[in-house]
Amino acid sequence: MPKIADQDEVRLTAGRALLLGMSLVLTLTLAAAVLSLPEDQPRLAQVALERLPESGVGNAVTAVLLNFRGYDTLLEVAVLLLAIIGIWSVARTARVWIKRPDTPILRAFVRFVVPLMPIMAGYLLWIGADETGGAFQGGAVLGGMGILWIAAAVWLPQRGGRALLRPLLAIGLLAFLIAATWMLLARGNFFEYPPEQAKDIILIIEGAAMLSIGATLALLFVGGAPQKEESS
Amino acid sequence: MIGSAVLYALGGVALFGMGLYALLAYPNLLRKILGMNVMGTGAFTILIAAAYRGSDAAPDPVPHALVITGIVVSVCATGLALSLAVRIQAVTGAAYLTPDEEDAP
Amino acid sequence: MTTVLPLIIVVPILAAVGAFVLPRWSFPVALVGSLATVGLAVALAIEATATGAVRHTIGGWRAPLGIDLVLDGLALVMVLLTALIGLAITLYGRGYFGRAAPETEKGRQAVYFWALWMFLWAALNALFLSGDVFNLYVTLELLGFSAVALTALADKPNVLKAAMRYLIVSLSGSLMYLTGVAFLYGGFGVLDIAQLSSLTRETPALAVAAALMTAGLAMKTALFPLHFWLPPAHANAAAPVSALLSALVVKGSFYILLRLWLEVLYPLAGTFVPQVISLLGVGAIVWGSLQAIRQTRLKLLIAYSTVAQLGYLFVLIPILALERDNTLVLGGVICFVLAHASAKAAAFLSAGNILQALNDDKLSKLDGLMRALPLTVTAFGLAGLSLVALPPSGGFVAKWLMLDVAISRGYWGLTVVIVGGGLLAAVYVMRVMGRLFKQAAQPEVLSALKPVPRVMEFSAFGLALLAIGLGFAGVYVLRLLEIGARAVAGGG
Numbered sequence: 001m002p003k004i005a006d007q008d009e010v011r012l013t014a015g016r017a018l019l020l021g022m023s024l025v026l027t028l029t030l031a032a033a034v035l036s037l038p039e040d041q042p043r044l045a046q047v048a049l050e051r052l053p054e055s056g057v058g059n060a061v062t063a064v065l066l067n068f069r070g071y072d073t074l075l076e077v078a079v080l081l082l083a084i085i086g087i088w089s090v091a092r093t094a095r096v097w098i099k100r101p102d103t104p105i106l107r108a109f110v111r112f113v114v115p116l117m118p119i120m121a122g123y124l125l126w127i128g129a130d131e132t133g134g135a136f137q138g139g140a141v142l143g144g145m146g147i148l149w150i151a152a153a154v155w156l157p158q159r160g161g162r163a164l165l166r167p168l169l170a171i172g173l174l175a176f177l178i179a180a181t182w183m184l185l186a187r188g189n190f191f192e193y194p195p196e197q198a199k200d201i202i203l204i205i206e207g208a209a210m211l212s213i214g215a216t217l218a219l220l221f222v223g224g225a226p227q228k229e230e231s232s
Numbered sequence: 233m234i235g236s237a238v239l240y241a242l243g244g245v246a247l248f249g250m251g252l253y254a255l256l257a258y259p260n261l262l263r264k265i266l267g268m269n270v271m272g273t274g275a276f277t278i279l280i281a282a283a284y285r286g287s288d289a290a291p292d293p294v295p296h297a298l299v300i301t302g303i304v305v306s307v308c309a310t311g312l313a314l315s316l317a318v319r320i321q322a323v324t325g326a327a328y329l330t331p332d333e334e335d336a337p
Numbered sequence: 338m339t340t341v342l343p344l345i346i347v348v349p350i351l352a353a354v355g356a357f358v359l360p361r362w363s364f365p366v367a368l369v370g371s372l373a374t375v376g377l378a379v380a381l382a383i384e385a386t387a388t389g390a391v392r393h394t395i396g397g398w399r400a401p402l403g404i405d406l407v408l409d410g411l412a413l414v415m416v417l418l419t420a421l422i423g424l425a426i427t428l429y430g431r432g433y434f435g436r437a438a439p440e441t442e443k444g445r446q447a448v449y450f451w452a453l454w455m456f457l458w459a460a461l462n463a464l465f466l467s468g469d470v471f472n473l474y475v476t477l478e479l480l481g482f483s484a485v486a487l488t489a490l491a492d493k494p495n496v497l498k499a500a501m502r503y504l505i506v507s508l509s510g511s512l513m514y515l516t517g518v519a520f521l522y523g524g525f526g527v528l529d530i531a532q533l534s535s536l537t538r539e540t541p542a543l544a545v546a547a548a549l550m551t552a553g554l555a556m557k558t559a560l561f562p563l564h565f566w567l568p569p570a571h572a573n574a575a576a577p578v579s580a581l582l583s584a585l586v587v588k589g590s591f592y593i594l595l596r597l598w599l600e601v602l603y604p605l606a607g608t609f610v611p612q613v614i615s616l617l618g619v620g621a622i623v624w625g626s627l628q629a630i631r632q633t634r635l636k637l638l639i640a641y642s643t644v645a646q647l648g649y650l651f652v653l654i655p656i657l658a659l660e661r662d663n664t665l666v667l668g669g670v671i672c673f674v675l676a677h678a679s680a681k682a683a684a685f686l687s688a689g690n691i692l693q694a695l696n697d698d699k700l701s702k703l704d705g706l707m708r709a710l711p712l713t714v715t716a717f718g719l720a721g722l723s724l725v726a727l728p729p730s731g732g733f734v735a736k737w738l739m740l741d742v743a744i745s746r747g748y749w750g751l752t753v754v755i756v757g758g759g760l761l762a763a764v765y766v767m768r769v770m771g772r773l774f775k776q777a778a779q780p781e782v783l784s785a786l787k788p789v790p791r792v793m794e795f796s797a798f799g800l801a802l803l804a805i806g807l808g809f810a811g812v813y814v815l816r817l818l819e820i821g822a823r824a825v826a827g828g829g
Contacts, residue, residue: 002660016257016794023256027249033520033545034241034278039285041526045292047402060293061300063245070397071404075475076301078350082479083308086356086486087315089449090500092322136300166358173354181347190343191396192405213304220311223318241523248516255509263503268508275516282523295522298471302515305478309508312482316489316504320497329502332495332569 056198062129065134068204070191074176077209080216081173091224110152117145125210129199135172135206135213142214147221162226165215172212175205237284244277259328261317265310272306341384342393342406345416346463347376353455360439360448360722364431367451373426374458378420382817385413390821392468400468400529401402407468407531409821411671414814415465418675421803422584422682423458425796429686430454430577432790433693446490450577453490457483457581464589470518470601472526473593474511482555484586487578488570499569506556506566510590513553520546521601534600539608547602547610550594555614557590559623560651564644568628571640578687579636583643585683588674591650595670597659606658614654619754621648621696626761630768635688635698638765639681642724645758647678649739652751656742664822668815669738672807675814676731680723680804686797687717693793694786698771705777709786712774712794721800723808726759731807738811 012020048060048068055063065073121138128134149155179201184190193201219226251271255264267318276299283292352370356363378495385391390409399405408416430450437444458480466472485507489500518528524542527533539544559567571582583723598611605611632638650673656666690713691706692698707714723732736755743751777783 010258019256020253021251023249026252027245030245031242032517034238034245034281034523034543036541037282037523041285041524043283043285043292043522043526044282044294044401044528045290048293049290051398051402061296064293064297065300065397068398068402069294069404069472070460072298072301072472072475074471075479076304078456078459079305079308079479079482079801081354081357082453082482083311085353085449085456086312086454086482086489089446089453090312090319090489090497091315091487092319136304158330159624169360170354170358173350177347177351177354180343184343186341187397188340189394189397193396204739216308220307223315227245248512252509255505264505268505268512271509272515275519278516279519279522282519286575294528295519301471301475305475308482308506309339309478312485313504313508316485316497316501317781319489319492320494320501323492323494323497329498330500 015140054195054198056193056195057132057136058207062128062134062202066206067198070180073209074173074180074191077173077176077212080213081169084169084216084219087220087223088225094166095227106148106152110148110154114145114148114154117141121145121214125203125206128206129203135141135209138206139213140217142210143217143221144219146214150222165219165226168215169212169219172205172209175208179205201227211214220229237281240284241278241281241311243280244274244281246274247271247277248274250274259312261320261329265313265317268313269306269310272309273304276302338713341377341380342391342408342466343395345374345381346459346466346666348373349455349459349462353452353459353495356448356451356455357475360364363439363448363451364434367427367455368431369460370455371424374462375420375424378416380655381408382417384548385410385820386817388653401527401532405468405529405531408466410803410818411592411596411667412465413820414671414675414817416462417464417589417817418678419458419461419503419585420586422580422800424685425682425800426454426577426581429580429689429793429796432796433575433577433689434795435790446492446575450487450490450575452482453487454577454581457487457586461589465592465723468530469528470521470530470533474515474518475559477511477590477593477799480586480589484582486573487581491573491575491577493573495569496573499573502566503570506563510553510556513549514593517546517550517553518547520549530596530600537601537604539604543602544605547597547605550597550602551610551614554594555617555651556589558587558594559644559647559651560614560617561624561644561648562617563691564621564625566645568640569646571685572634572636576686576692579640579689580685583640583685584678586783587647588678591674594685595654595657598654599661599667602702603658603661605654611655611658615751618648618651618654618722619751621645621651622671622754622758623648623761626758626765629765630761632765633700635691635700635703635769636685636701638700638769639684639688642684642762642765643677643681645762646673646681646724649673649736649755649758652754653739653742656746656748660826662822664815665738665817666742668811668818669735669742671818672731672738672811672814675809676723676735676804678733679800679807680720680730683716683720683800683804684724686793686800687720690789690793690797691717695782696787703769703772704775704784704801704810705780705783706773708777710789710794711785712798713789715774716794716797716801719805720769721770724802725763725766729808730805731810732804734808734811740828756764 055067121141124133124138180191254267279295283295347556355366434447464476482484526538565747629641723730726732726736
């Protein structure tokens with residue numbers, strides 16, 4: 001193994017002092033600019049809150065994420081899928097779960113807490129329309145569930161279910177694309193939901209996105225593409 | 233900007249500067265990746281601070297939505313960077329970038 | 338009214354998803370996606386030339402609340418360029434990766450290549466059409482991630498290290514850009530470029546945003562002296578990836594930089610910042626050319642040539658920021674983008690063919706290849722012609738326009754640099770051509786060459802013809818840039 005310690009030292013050398021000085025100057029300049037920001041600048045808050053009733057949801061952040069700026073979120077869900085594709089192409093094998101910490105505490109935790117997690121995720125998704133919550137929060141819970149499963153060897157991708165992984169990772173992005181394109185063809189504008197159905201459409205998209213986000217987060221933990229048992 | 237929002241924005245600026253320093257100064261890839269995460273957190277904090285203006289006005293939802301997007305992108309970036317770092321350590325045996333080998337086409 | 342505009346982003350994303358979910362069908366899916374995207378680009382060109390600039394309000398909300406897609410002349414030219422080069426890359430990629438099954442290492446790489454390349458194409462289209470500074474951040478990340486993953490595909494130590502350097506530069510550049518966005522929003526309260534355009538004034542927030550965004554984007558565009566990451570990444574990647582990186586990816590971040598200085602940061606046109614950018618461009622031309630002349634490997638030579646040629650894109654920024662309405666100045670820069678993209682893609686694809694045949698790209702091994710690979714060598718020669726900017730070629734027209742701008746405004750130093758840069762390019766191009774046309778020192782090497790699929794030779798040659806053909810298309814490019822020129826100048 002290499003001597004990582006040699007490269008890991010953090011002693012202040014002349015070069016680092018120079019970098020430190022440069023970072024300080026940048027920080028102070030940015031701080032001065034922060035202090036100069038106007039106090040009463042008109043913002044997007046007014047118009048976002050004014051038009052909130054047309055968005056189909058009551059939570060202003062959800063309205064921005066899924067309706068007003070839903071296109072940003074589409075690209076963001078694309079980034080998630082892209083990250084998995086990139087990681088699978090770089091990392092040759094998935095090997096995290098080989099050293100699984102198979103303890104009684106973890107087992108019990110998995111048995112009693114994990115069954116509650118899909119319910120919690122669904123609740124976060126549902127409540128996200130009007131209160132704090134949403135697809136990302138729900139997806140994070142699902143991702144945590146997946147990691148617990150893998151850590152406790154309840155479910156291992158190399159044992160089965162691999163054929164479902166790719167569609168599961170892609171379904172959130174596909175739901176976004178289909179809904180947005182459908183609205184484009186039906187109503188003339190990409191993402192233009194009819195106000196009376198906006199909430200239903202948003203919930204369906206968020207549900208699909210939540211599944212993909214959960215799967216993505218759990219598989220980010222794993223590393224590479226799950227393969228058959230003998231090759232891992 | 234006023235009141236506590238300024239403090240948050242200044243905190244964000246400080247995080248940005250610290251992250252940048254760590255990114256530039258240390259060769260270890262994990263430190264660099266952590267540095268980028270700290271930088272990102274700084275950028276998000278500055279954005280969130282921009283949502284609070286005036287004590288009685290409702291917070292602006294737009295920066296919050298932008299930051300959620302930014303956090304997801306940052307998680308993806310970290311995952312990609314870590315897997316690349318792991319692969320580099322597997323291939324070159326080092327957790328930092330060694331000089332290039334000569335003569336490889 | 339218009340329905341095609343978002344589809345040019347949707348279709349390549351769908352192709353990327355399809356290539357990933359159906360690994361056995363990844364090439365057919367990518368081919369259909371490529372052809373459909375090219376078709377959509379042509380449809381957009383017809384639409385925009387008939388009706389003028391197109392603004393699509395996503396969700397029907399309209400900026401500032403929603404995000405608008407904007408197709409003006411500048412965006413259209415970039416989308417068309419990407420379509421032409423993209424089609425050639427797809428065809429080349431078929432020859433390069435072949436028909437290996439997904440279970441083999443080569444087939445595995447092919448699946449990821451097709452999915453990542455389609456994502457990259459979608460990212461470029463989304464970037465060119467975006468009218469929102471935050472949305473541009475997301476497109477930048479899509480572009481950066483797909484480019485880095487494509488670089489790492491070759492999986493050799495040098496390539497992985499180059500990909501890591503590239504990722505670090507790309508991510509920190511994006512974060513600097515994002516912090517600039519935060520200052521723009523804090524200072525002016527909107528994210529839409531056209532609206533920012535009518536609001537920006539010379540304030541500390543704008544200055545800081547300009548510094549952060551310019552520095553971040555310049556890093557991503559490999560502007561001297563922040564170019565250190567580019568040569569190893571571009572030279573060590575797989576041939577179709579090298580072509581993509583040099584021809585298109587660096588142009589993405591440059592395009593944002595250009596738009597920002599034209600539409601948002603122009604109140605700072607009179608400060609020293611644009612002058613510094615221009616000076617660094619001069620530094621890039623000189624340093625990159627000298628490095629290219631010193632190289633002993635073909636792909637590294639082409640990569641350093643990219644460092645040099647990118648310099649030309651930056652030298653006119655001060656004039657552009659002052660004369661935002663002047664399509665002639667913009668035309669010079671954009672003609673250069675087109676000429677460099679097509680010539681550099683042709684050069685990297687030709688180099689890929691040579692590498693495939695020889696299994697080596699040392700200049701000393703290239704003697705006499707003209708006899709063995711006439712089509713590939715001709716393609717490289719035509720691309721070289723455009724890089725040196727000899728008539729008739731796209732490079733010549735671009736430099737002609739740029740020289741006209743520099744001379745008419747009395748920038749004599751710049752005039753000398755533009756002409757001198759062409760002479761330096763002639764030196765490095767001739768170093769390669771001299772070898773290729775030489776009598777082979779070891780004829781037995783030529784008879785042991787590995788075969789190169791015809792489609793790889795023809796796609797390199799097609800791009801070289803494009804590089805030359807652009808020499809006759811200067812007027813047409815200028816006419817396209819006129820579309821919605823008021824929108825370019827700030828929403829009118």
